[in-house]
Amino acid sequence: MNKRYAFSLIFFLTVLVSGCANNMSQNSVNETHRQINGGTYRNVTWSDTMDFKRVSWFQELTMIYDAWFYRLPPESPFRQWFSKDELKEADSCRDLIIVVHYQYDSKRISDRMFKEEMNLNKYEDVFLSQFAKNLKLHPDAIKWRLQKHKVIAFCRKNLSDDPIVINFPNFQETIIRF
Numbered sequence: 001m002n003k004r005y006a007f008s009l010i011f012f013l014t015v016l017v018s019g020c021a022n023n024m025s026q027n028s029v030n031e032t033h034r035q036i037n038g039g040t041y042r043n044v045t046w047s048d049t050m051d052f053k054r055v056s057w058f059q060e061l062t063m064i065y066d067a068w069f070y071r072l073p074p075e076s077p078f079r080q081w082f083s084k085d086e087l088k089e090a091d092s093c094r095d096l097i098i099v100v101h102y103q104y105d106s107k108r109i110s111d112r113m114f115k116e117e118m119n120l121n122k123y124e125d126v127f128l129s130q131f132a133k134n135l136k137l138h139p140d141a142i143k144w145r146l147q148k149h150k151v152i153a154f155c156r157k158n159l160s161d162d163p164i165v166i167n168f169p170n171f172q173e174t175i176i177r178f
Helices: 002-024 077-081 084-091 111-120 129-136 139-143
Strands: 027-041 044-059 062-071 095-103 124-127 150-156 164-166 174-176
Touching: 027 077, 027 129, 027 139, 044 077, 044 174, 077 129, 084 124, 084 129, 084 150, 095 111, 095 129, 111 124, 111 164, 129 150
Parallel strands: none
Antiparallel strands: 027 044, 044 062, 062 095, 095 150, 124 150, 164 174
8 A cells, every 4th residue: 555655646746747847848928917007297196007918928937028018098197208209209109009028038039029020010119218217117117126127119100900919939929909
């Protein structure tokens, strides 16, 4: 009985370890949601929420790229975070996506690769330094540890219901719908 129990235990542990080892050698994509709640600009405070779709690309247990997507509507009070020039640029877009992104290693998935994927979806990148400063100093951004992330906007001149499709080599196709 003891030998049988020991054999069963060893067999179970072997299957468990080999199963985990097999799964850790695969690339994976994880999708979640994160929120930035409320905001302040000068003497104005609001309670609206930026509900980001977060997509993270992993090689084994290492996150190699992280991107948070938010479609910013024209009536959003978060637009107060734009500088005058940024607001002018944002107002010329029919579809404006804010992306907060991080690359772990540019030799795996780079910011350039990400921008190329967004360009294939008919989005052009827009630099937003003032908006980025305001976003990164938000208490929720600090809570989510976004200090090393970059903030950029992507503009599409025409509005479309098409999802954003991201294809990185050796990863499953990722489809982002708002």
